[in-house]
Amino acid sequence: MPMLSGRALHNVTNRNEYFESLIELMGNTYNEETNPDGIINLAIAENSLMQRTVADYLNENLRLHTKQLTYGDGTTGSYRLKANLANFLNNYFHPVQDVKSTEIIVSSGILEHNPKSRERWTKKRMGEDFYARSRANAIPVSFGDIDPFSIEALQCYEDELVKFNKEKPGAQIRAILLANPHNPLGKCYPRETLLEYMKFCEKHDIHLIADEIYALSIFKTSSNQDAVGFHSVLSIDMEDVVDPRRVHVLYGMSKDFSSNGLRLGIVVSRNSQLVEAMSSITIFSWPSAPADLAWCLMLEDSAFLEYYISEHQRRLAEGYEFLAGILDNLGIDYTRGSNAGFFVWADLSFALERPADGSEPGLAEDMKLDQKLIQGGVHLAAGLGYQAEKPGWFR
Numbered sequence: 305m306p307m308l309s310g311r312a313l314h315n316v317t318n319r320n321e322y323f324e325s326l327i328e329l330m331g332n333t334y335n336e337e338t339n340p341d342g343i344i345n346l347a348i349a350e351n352s353l354m355q356r357t358v359a360d361y362l363n364e365n366l367r368l369h370t371k372q373l374t375y376g377d378g379t380t381g382s383y384r385l386k387a388n389l390a391n392f393l394n395n396y397f398h399p400v401q402d403v404k405s406t407e408i409i410v411s412s413g414i415l416e417h418n419p420k421s422r423e424r425w426t427k428k429r430m431g432e433d434f435y436a437r438s439r440a441n442a443i444p445v446s447f448g449d450i451d452p453f454s455i456e457a458l459q460c461y462e463d464e465l466v467k468f469n470k471e472k473p474g475a476q477i478r479a480i481l482l483a484n485p486h487n488p489l490g491k492c493y494p495r496e497t498l499l500e501y502m503k504f505c506e507k508h509d510i511h512l513i514a515d516e517i518y519a520l521s522i523f524k525t526s527s528n529q530d531a532v533g534f535h536s537v538l539s540i541d542m543e544d545v546v547d548p549r550r551v552h553v554l555y556g557m558s559k560d561f562s563s564n565g566l567r568l569g570i571v572v573s574r575n576s577q578l579v580e581a582m583s584s585i586t587i588f589s590w591p592s593a594p595a596d597l598a599w600c601l602m603l604e605d606s607a608f609l610e611y612y613i614s615e616h617q618r619r620l621a622e623g624y625e626f627l628a629g630i631l632d633n634l635g636i637d638y639t640r641g642s643n644a645g646f647f648v649w650a651d652l653s654f655a656l657e658r659p660a661d662g663s664e665p666g667l668a669e670d671m672k673l674d675q676k677l678i679q680g681g682v683h684l685a686a687g688l689g690y691q692a693e694k695p696g697w698f699r
Contacts, residue, residue: 653696
């Protein structure tokens, strides 16, 4: 057999079995007519609430032209889309300083930016999720009983940074990655906490990457009236707090626009050098011209956009109350006060098997429960995929 490179062999021998099983299950999705024995897959963050609305809109309005069959305006998205995105971000993310189209890079999905940005922002060996491509290593931070959205949580980062520097002399932490709104907790970071993250990054000369892909997937219900609303890092005055060139935003079409399959993601950065560095490798993630046009059409249609966002958030609230009501009736605990995303973080630890040696349930018991659920025809996202600190939690 022809020899593979060391990097390719590492990817073969260190496969993400959890992700591979998810891909396999995605090919066996339940359908009442075509696959009645398939799996009801609730483990993937697909927003089905507005998919029919989006499909109908695009079927009515999308007309391909010869330009969509060419290389277009280059590897970082069309000029038209970047102009529309700048206008969209300025209207809905409320930036202190208007976003310019030259500060936006478009690629074939937000995950394309994650490993790319780490190639530019991190040293080698930063974590399983990104290691396969960029050899970047993610350092998990444990919060214990501390509210991860609180200012007090910053001390956990401080402690982990001190520990890392002591154990890995010569290596360097390059960035903090925040999911805001948070997946899987479905909550938003308070403005004052985001400010503290900015101060922390300035103090330690590292970057702050805010994944804001659920920015408009927020909602209000009778049970979350006091929940913290969404604040983009772009909406915070960074003057005298942090160099804006070290704060970056990730966003995409898949969640807020119910379009996982169209594969468009963006990075917004005031750092012109970073934009140039990332642009130099976007040939490997060139966005699809038809998908580019589809997003343009929705962003340019202000009446549709206003209706879509309002209806999207209304349906999210309705869906959340429906699921929360079921969990309440069954006596299943879950993270309360969520107001973002389209998932619930639920505690199924009562269903975990007890280890034969009498010890507390752990990762093995999580996986056993996951398999039992699949055998029953339903797949949930196990907490191990989110570095859950306690077993039994599922999204």
